[in-house]
Amino acid sequence: MSATAIPKQGKRQMTPGQGWPSGRGANGMADDLLDFAAEPAPAPASPSLAPWLVLIVDDDPSVHSVTRLALRDMAHAGRKLLFLSAYSAGEARQMLALYPDIALILLDVVMEAEDAGLRLIQTVREEMGNHDVRIILRTGQPGQAPEREVVERYDINDYRAKDELTARRLWTSVYTALRAFEQIRELDQHRAGLTHILDASARLFGEHDPERLAHAAVDALSAVAGPGAGVLLVRCERLPDGTTGEPLLLAGIGEGRVAMTPGALAHLVPAEIGQQVTAALAAGKALSGADWFALPASLADDAAIILHLSHLTPGRALDAGMLSLFARTVAVALENARLLVQLSKDRTHDRATGLLNRLGFIQAIETRLARMQPGGADSVAVGIIDLRHFRDINQELGVAAGDRLLVSTAQRVTAAAGADAICGRTGADQFALLLPGAPILSAARDAIHAVAGAVSEPIILAGREVHPMSSPGLAWCNCPGRHGEELLARAEESMQASKRAFGRLQEVVIGADRTDGGRLGLTMELGTALKQGQFELYYQPIVDAATREIAAFEALVRWNHPSRGIVIPAAFIPTAEETGLIVPIGTWVMREAALQTADWTRRAGRPVWVSVNISAAQLSEPGFLDNVRAVIAESGVDPTLLKLEVTESTIIGDPAHAAEILTGLRDLGIRLCMDDFGTGYSNLSYLQTLPFDFLKVDRAFVTSMIDRFESRTILRTMLALAQQLALEVVAEGVETDEQADELSRLGCGFLQGYLYGRPMPAPEAGRFIGV
Structure with a gap:
């Protein structure tokens, strides 16, 4: 009899072997x-x-x-x-x-x-x-x-x-x-004796703390081993020369059910037990004696665990195969827990240096800003140190030398900033520090000068003495109500100004008594900027992964502030979104991008498509589709050359309305892209119900893909999913040839990042396509 669903009136039937229903995803x-x-x-x-x-x-x-x-x-x-x-x-x-x-x-x-x-x-x-x-x-x-x-x-x-x-x-x-x-x-033959192991196996996968998991595994095995038995869970690293490192006890119950303290195994057990553990590891299989078992299982990070049972009651029925199966279960559960811990850390930390990454550093600023009281004497100071010519060092002396410079710089920044400062790596060659306490402006300047001086000390790289050069920047704020991302962006602005000033410290002061301070003041300035045409579009290249030729650009808004120069979006977009000014700004961006796309396509003699980011406020604005139609008519652009990027957070507030608007855009011929895929809820049902053409993979996965197996696995999964759904994939944050080659090998269609160009004004971008 074929395995079919039992017929039911009004239900769509599916046989077990019929294949997968068409559609696009399950939640997350x-x-x-x-x-x-x-x-x-x-x-x-x-x-x-x-x-x-x-x-x-x-x-x-x-x-x-x-x-x-x-x-x-x-x-x-x-x-x-x-x-x-x-x-x-x-x-x-x-x-x-x-x-x-x-x-x-x-x-x-x-x-x-x-x-x-x-x-x-x-x-x-x-x-x-x-x-x-x-x-x-x-x-x-x-x-x-x-x-x-x-x-x-x-x-x-x-x-x-x-x-x-x-x-x-x-x-x-x-x-x-x-x-x-x-x-x-x-285990039908051994069900009574191994019930504890079965129950524990399910529990182990629900336990994400490695230490608690290790103790739970020992407790479960102890119940099977019997009273008086000793149970040890040991971890042993495999060294690069092929030998094994010193066995370390993760958890244990000694003879007489005495809990043991984790540490070096040799200091905690008799020598014969250590020899049994080592022998099982070398053999790669379970070994046993008259009253002991040693059960090895490999981990994914070039290490192994060994479950060791001793002082077993003579004649007690224990199945070596089932015990080995439990050892493998423990190994998988421990690896799963380790992975979750590492992923949690990687979300906020830079693996290369151990410092906070950009997200973690912004969170640290937010925490500090949240403590500020209106009218108080608190202040927050964020410093930026940028390594100049880092890319040249990487290319001339090799990636290993560049990595050593990054680690050395991280150590120097941390040491010079002091134990109470919070340090981070917020860019490929950029380090940031959040000064402790509530420093006055002059003290903040002195601290940044000290860190910049430490970073510029000579270092030997690849046998050559290198004198690092840095550009310091400082953002100092003494008024509450600001955003962490904004403060970091202002510090980066000052660092860019420092580059133009040949490395002299530049600073931005954000205060309630300053013309650039306060959300109300910023809102008023944004309104003025719209009226006076202070906004400008910068364009970042997107290349075809197969040919490495320019295929498109992403349009990114910049603010030409009359006194502060070029202001990046992070410094003003949060306020624009909160006040609703993002709607007219977004309309202006779309119109300018459409006009530029039409101009480039005409002059280049070939299609040039441009991506534009759309906010939640724009999607929910009455008449949004009419505005888009007007932009297309005014610019004369081929709508198929416009690609609108939306994040999941843009959709999640009102998915039904978003679906209606996005479908309307798709009917106009505009192509749609799910931005920052993999970092939010990653709700695949949106891919099923919404007419997306592209997925954009977040830079977090690209940055770590070379060093992290799990990032490559996630990327491979995303690309396979996209292929099945007939979606193109754009990977952002590509900074090295190694990343580009690996992404191309995995089947990614388009690449975007500093390797191919930073965001640039339209005339400079036009030269990339010969116009």
């Missing part, structure tokens, strides 16, 4: 694949191996489609997932009778009755006697959560409200459930 799938990014790539699913049967029970057909799409590429132990569909508890009972090898039920609580799901579970466990199948409850009504005793009585693996079951949690829950099902089947 790409971002949430991070949980598994560091795992070794699984072996291809073997066609000779039976798939895992997963029964989806839900009266909402869209839940079936989204679940299939979110798990479409998942495989475990060389076996793919094959989905069965039931739309009621009655249909599910028939399915379970037809297919006794179903591994997992994804079950809706409320269907034809409010307790239909729970009554089905009772039938499965009590009437059908099926205690192997794993069950994950899902509901769209959080108030329908089962009582704790129900969860325990009927062995429910997990319970989630549908609005919280992101792709990450779904993958994690399904992965854990399949592992549990596999282990149950393998």
